Amino acid sequence: MTTETKPGVREVQADDIAAKVAELCQTATHVLPEDVVAGLKRAEQTEKSPLGKQVLIEILENVDIAKREMIPLCQDTGTTVVMVDIGQDVHIVGGDLHEAINRGVSKGYTEGYLRASMVAHPFSSRVNTKDNTPAVVHTEIVPGDEFRITVVPKGGGCENMSRLQIMLPSRGKEGITEVVLRTIEESGGNPCPPLVVGVGVGGSSEYCMLLAKKAITRPVGQQSDDPETAEFERELLTKVNALGVGPQAVGGSNTAIAVNIETYPTHITSLPVAVNLQCHSARSKSATL
Amino acid sequence: MPIVKKDGETRATPPFTDEDIAQLRAGDHVRFYGTIYTARDAAHRRMVQALQERKPLPMDIRGQIIYYVGPTPARPGRVIGSAGPTTSMRLDPFTPALLEQGLKVIIGKGGRGSVVKKALQDNKAVYLLAIGGAGALLSGTIKSMDVIAYEDLGTESIKKLEVEGFPAIVACDMYGGDLLLAGKEAYRDQPALGDYVSVPPAEKAG
Numbered sequence: 420m421t422t423e424t425k426p427g428v429r430e431v432q433a434d435d436i437a438a439k440v441a442e443l444c445q446t447a448t449h450v451l452p453e454d455v456v457a458g459l460k461r462a463e464q465t466e467k468s469p470l471g472k473q474v475l476i477e478i479l480e481n482v483d484i485a486k487r488e489m490i491p492l493c494q495d496t497g498t499t500v501v502m503v504d505i506g507q508d509v510h511i512v513g514g515d516l517h518e519a520i521n522r523g524v525s526k527g528y529t530e531g532y533l534r535a536s537m538v539a540h541p542f543s544s545r546v547n548t549k550d551n552t553p554a555v556v557h558t559e560i561v562p563g564d565e566f567r568i569t570v571v572p573k574g575g576g577c578e579n580m581s582r583l584q585i586m587l588p589s590r591g592k593e594g595i596t597e598v599v600l601r602t603i604e605e606s607g608g609n610p611c612p613p614l615v616v617g618v619g620v621g622g623s624s625e626y627c628m629l630l631a632k633k634a635i636t637r638p639v640g641q642q643s644d645d646p647e648t649a650e651f652e653r654e655l656l657t658k659v660n661a662l663g664v665g666p667q668a669v670g671g672s673n674t675a676i677a678v679n680i681e682t683y684p685t686h687i688t689s690l691p692v693a694v695n696l697q698c699h700s701a702r703s704k705s706a707t708l
Numbered sequence: 709m710p711i712v713k714k715d716g717e718t719r720a721t722p723p724f725t726d727e728d729i730a731q732l733r734a735g736d737h738v739r740f741y742g743t744i745y746t747a748r749d750a751a752h753r754r755m756v757q758a759l760q761e762r763k764p765l766p767m768d769i770r771g772q773i774i775y776y777v778g779p780t781p782a783r784p785g786r787v788i789g790s791a792g793p794t795t796s797m798r799l800d801p802f803t804p805a806l807l808e809q810g811l812k813v814i815i816g817k818g819g820r821g822s823v824v825k826k827a828l829q830d831n832k833a834v835y836l837l838a839i840g841g842a843g844a845l846l847s848g849t850i851k852s853m854d855v856i857a858y859e860d861l862g863t864e865s866i867k868k869l870e871v872e873g874f875p876a877i878v879a880c881d882m883y884g885g886d887l888l889l890a891g892k893e894a895y896r897d898q899p900a901l902g903d904y905v906s907v908p909p910a911e912k913a914g
Binding site: 461462465466467468470471473474477478480481484485488489490491492493494495496532533534535536547574575576579607608609611652653654655656657658659660661662663664665667668669670671672673678698699700 | 735737777778779780781782783786789790791792794795797817818819837839840841842843844845847848862863875877879887888890891892893894895896897898899900901902
């Protein structure tokens, strides 16, 4: 059956979405974004602990080897988190969006020799689905006619250290600081520091955690547009690095290479705070169709 | 000699005795040569169950090394894929039983609980960190891989690896030394500053 395209509506083929997702899965797991590499290099240059410095040198060496020899940066090629911004003037044709994304993940993980880490039932049989499907998909309708996909392979070690706390509004910045520092200190070496720390503040409980997840995909070194939030990010980064946890928790002056905060208005009674940690292998890759 | 210390680096080749383990201290950088066995969550559950049922383990672990890893599949022509460590804490409930069987060296990432640390001391064994997220680098030190048990577990099966120069750092030694606690104390309040230069708000490379 053919459909007539209405003027002002752009068609995006499901097959093209699947092919692009497959490609992004492979690139994201082998090539670390430049901004992350720059952050790690800066950490290596400023690290005060000799052992911590050695760890950072080997982490940077790993980045080169992964890209050159096409060996995944990390054996945990993650839960495939896929963020899709769909322009409201886009019409997806030729299949179901979620099916297309999962077809892409399956192809990308199978043909790319990536590890399948998803189990079908979370508390019962836990049988591996063998191709890393299903992806965790977040869709957002945005103005325009672009279709933008971001693939974030999210490792279990850091994801398991996530935290959500709904605080009394009176706790303010001090309360947020306490939650962030406690989460990182208690996580120790488990999330593979130096980290990219994603912090969501505000919204509702589920939206707050999504803000934290979005925060980890912001380029390292790019601060919040809001001057007050940007200042809080710098303050928190210094405090996180004063914890002494260091690269791989061997002790050192670089526990994080960035603290990114995303905020949203919230209810008069609430101050939701979510922390989502991203390991030094802060993998993500975007493309526009 | 199973343990050779030279120029600030330690070369270690299993099997190890109590006397070998006594030479390793928290913070030592070690390079391993020879055989390493892999096992993670599902394989540990099966091994400990076997011990409870008084059945033999799939391999003789006396004096040996277990590495917590679930590698990516090998590309054609390669020995193994990316092969970095997984979080050790999850294996804490199973670890003392294996140490009691004579396991001498464990490699993973992150800290260990007090029960495991005491079991390391009681059984004269050590726990080391491999660099988490350095799976491509570590992959290059692995020269052969054979699945020797629990093949149905896929990435979680028990594999016998032969390694040359596999790097790791002693985190918990048999004297109760803990690098993670000592390191954090030593570098507390000495932060790299949070004034990272703000880059233009460019999109991540498409």
